[in-house]
Amino acid sequence: MNTLPNSDGLLILPRLRVQNANAISSPLTHGFPSMTAFLGLMWALARKLEAHDLPLAFDSVGVICHDFDEQVTEGGYVKAFRLTRNPVGKDGGSAAIVEEGRMHMEITLIFGISGGFVELDDRAHDAIAQTVAHELAGMRIAGGSVLPSSDWRSRPAVLRFGDDAEDVRRRFRHLRRHWLPGFALVCRDDLLHARLDQLREAAPETTALDALLDLSRFNWRPVGPDAESDGASATTAKVEWKPEPRPGWIVPIPVGFGALSELMPAGEVQSARDRNTPFRFVESVYSIGQWISPHRLDNAAQLLWYASTDPAAGLYRCRNDFASRLSA
Known part of the structure; x- marks a missing residue:
């Protein structure tokens, strides 16, 4: 199993305003982009920076959400995404509506980095x-556009x-105060x-x-009176329904992909996006995540997510060591 790389520092990009990011994180969940999107961003950014020959390498990524606005209809218990019908077809007619969930958000990205930057001064770091x-x-x-910001933060x-x-x-401890108000996403396997x-x-x-679905919903349990303190019979006793306590703000999240097929040679599967890379059919892997306030983080390792791969088992997933480091 892969472990969190030993980073030499952090690269912090605070208060990024993102417009029309993908709110559908998997076939079963929505509300915030998947951590696979942020790891993909990290690798794409690393390729972009190769032309600048910077003395650093990206090891991991963490995300803190300060604000979000999911583009859904208002009012009522059941909501729907606000959809657009575009572009027009070749005949000038309207194209079919494609189910796309969008959201605006303000986030802080924290990258774990290593490399020769540790030998440079503060001016070079800036x-x-x-x-x-x-x-x-x-x-x-996550498919959204980064908007310019004049915020000093x-x-x-x-x-x-x-x-x-x-x-x-x-x-x-001084740094995490700058991330308030906001919530950091961590994994709670x-x-x-x-x-x-x-x-x-x-x-x-x-x-x-079953356990995932049980944790993902609000459960109401019947609570009867205490037999020792209440002399009423079991048939006449009043039962009160109470919500089951939840261990914090927990949500179901996709954490990667599991293989559905063997690894196929490059170019063998038609219509594959990349004809030069081996191909494999996969499905989403789910776990439980938790949104916590940054002031509850003891160290950066609790915040950061990193890639863990096991091709033999067909498992490609994002990992976060919050739970193990919390118990330690």
Whole structure:
């Protein structure tokens, strides 16, 4: 299993305003782009920066959401995406509507970086951060356009880790206050495993999908009166329905892809986007994520996501070590 790379510092791109990003993160979830989109952005940005020959490499990425506006209809319990009918067909008629979920959002991106930048001074670090921000301004983030911002809080920065662990913690505590108000997305595989074990105590045939669905909804449980404190019989006792406590703001999230077929040679599958890369049919892999306030983060490693691949098992997923580092 892959582990979080040992980064030498952080590259912070704060308060990015993104318009019309993809709000549909998987066939089953919506509301915020998948972390696979942000890892893809990281790799695309690294390729863009090759022309600048910067002394750094991207290892991981974290995201903090400050504001979002999903483009859905207002009013009522059931909502629908605001859809557009474009472009027109060859005959000038209207094309069929394609289901596209869009959202506007304001986010902070934090990249774990390593390389020779650690030997440079603060002025060089500022130049590196400005170069990265300039390249990102012309790219897409989860399909959305980056809008210009005059907010003084949107200034990019490079944070270099030193040998003094206490100094690193102090600087990170100072940095996380700048990310308020906002919420950071972390992975909570541990909550999914715990709920699966809990459900299997009553129903041994329970699957991981059952546990995922149970955590993804609001559950109301009947609560009866205490038999010792209430002398009423079981038949006349009043039962009260109460919502089940939830361990924070948890949501179902896609965390990667699982293989549906063997790895096929490049060019063998028709209509593949890339004819020079081996091809494999995959489906989404799901887990539980949690939105937490940045001031609850103890270190950058709890925030960062990284790629983990196991081609033999057909698993390609994003990982985050928040739960393991929290227990440690």
